[in-house]
Amino acid sequence: MSVLDHLWARGCAFLGTRTAIMGGAMSWVSERHLVSAISNAGGFGVIACGSMTPALLDAEIAATQALTDKPFGVNLITMHPQLDELIGVCVAHKVSHVVLAGGVPTASAVRAVKDGGARLIGFAPALVLAKRLIRIGADALVIEGSEAGGHIGPVSLAVLAQEILPTVREVPVFVAGGIGRGEAILAFLEMGASGAQLGTRFAAATESIAHPRFKQAFIRANARDAVPSVQLDAQFPVIPVRGLANDGTRRFLAHQAETLRRFQAGEFDREAAQLSIEHFWAGALRRAVIDGDVEQGSVMAGQSVGMVTAIQPVAVIIAELIAQAEAAHAARSGACVPDAASAAA
Known part of the structure; x- marks a missing residue:
């Protein structure tokens, strides 16, 4: 048994997989082709x-089940x-x-999932919420740091992992946010995680249906290019979303400023102003992912985007991550294992 087999045994047993690598649920991206590819590759x-x-x-x-006989999940908001x-x-x-995300699920939703025979995974952006989710019946948790792409919380994975992993032992805990290499997966497993969830690396995979321009934007980007949306005025909250800075993000700031001016001039009431801000990005993610408009669309990406250097098949990405983790462990123990490139070949 390799060190990884030992460290993520609990996560693999929970997921029913060969590796405890989960694919992040990304709207317009995490559909039948990418999902089945991840599961077929052992994730x-x-x-x-x-x-x-x-x-x-x-x-x-149904379409996903036609492409794989391996386990996969569904993320519901x-x-x-x-x-x-x-x-x-x-x-x-x-x-x-079934993954229930976007808030603490109701007791009836939890009951419906579990009575239906599915295992329930919840998102815990803080220790207090982790404990609450376990109390109401979550079978596993994902702790996602602010380094992630898309909708984010305020705390980094480095901090969440230190707060939650030593404390929560009742259920498997999977880490997410900013993970792009196997060395990081190994480190979190050694801290007590049962597995890891990655989104950004898989979004640019060969099997991803994302537009070629969307994938090329990932390859060109650095970590610092993946920034959270900016809130201009506390009167009008903006849900933080991390994506690549582009013309759209710059126009969003100008739109907020103009909306605030019109509100102060009495042209908008508070509700109309808030809706104007919230509706700015309507349809923007689809425009980026499907249509390839990476300048005006919402190019959601995590800070690990700087580690996306090529469009690779999912199986190669997973093999690379495993090889990096095993090489890092071998370097500490003085053992010799194949490097990432040869393992992925």
């Missing part, structure tokens, strides 16, 4: 339901108005794991 793919209707999710799960129906779709398809 754990996760469908991003996002704003899908029950009918669309039903079709997506707790605020979705049809959450109960979406859970029902997952249960009908016998999806093995």
Whole structure:
């Protein structure tokens, strides 16, 4: 048994996989092709339901099951108005794991997932929420740091890991946010994590349906290019989202300033001003991912984007991560293992 087999045994047993590497749920990206590729390569793919209707999710799960016989999960947003129906779709398809994200799920949602035979994974951006999720029935947790792409919390994974991993032992804990190399996975496993979740590395994978311009934007970018959305005025909150700085992010600042001016001039009431700000990015993620508009669209990416240097098949990415982790452990113990390049070849 290799050191990785030992360190992530709990995570692999929970997911039913050969490796405890989860794919992050990325809207428009984490669909049947990428999800099945991750699962077929020994990882754990996760469908991003996002704003899908029950009918669309039903079709997506069926299409994914046609491409893989390996376990995969479905990520549902707790605020979705049809959450109960979406859970029902997952249960009908016998999806093995359901991720409830975007807030603390209700008792009825937890009961529906677990009574339906699925394992429940929750997101814990703080220790107090981790403990609460375990109390209400979460079977595993993902702790995601602010280094991640997309919607983010305020605390880095480095801090969350120190707060949560030594304390939470009741359920497997998977780390996420800014992870791009196997050495980091190894370090978090040694701290007590059961596995890791990656999004940004997989978004630019060969099997990802993201537009070629979207993937090339990742290859060109550095870590410092992945920045959180800026809130101009405390009166009008902006949900923090990390993505690549572009013309769209600069226009968003100008839009906030103009909206604030119109509010102060009495042209907008507070509600209309807030809606104007919130609606600025409507459809922007799809424009970037599907249409390839990487200047005006929302190019969500984590700070690990600087480690995306090529478009690679999912299996190569996972092999590379494993080889890097094993090489790092071998370097400490004086052993000799193949390097990442030869292992991925």
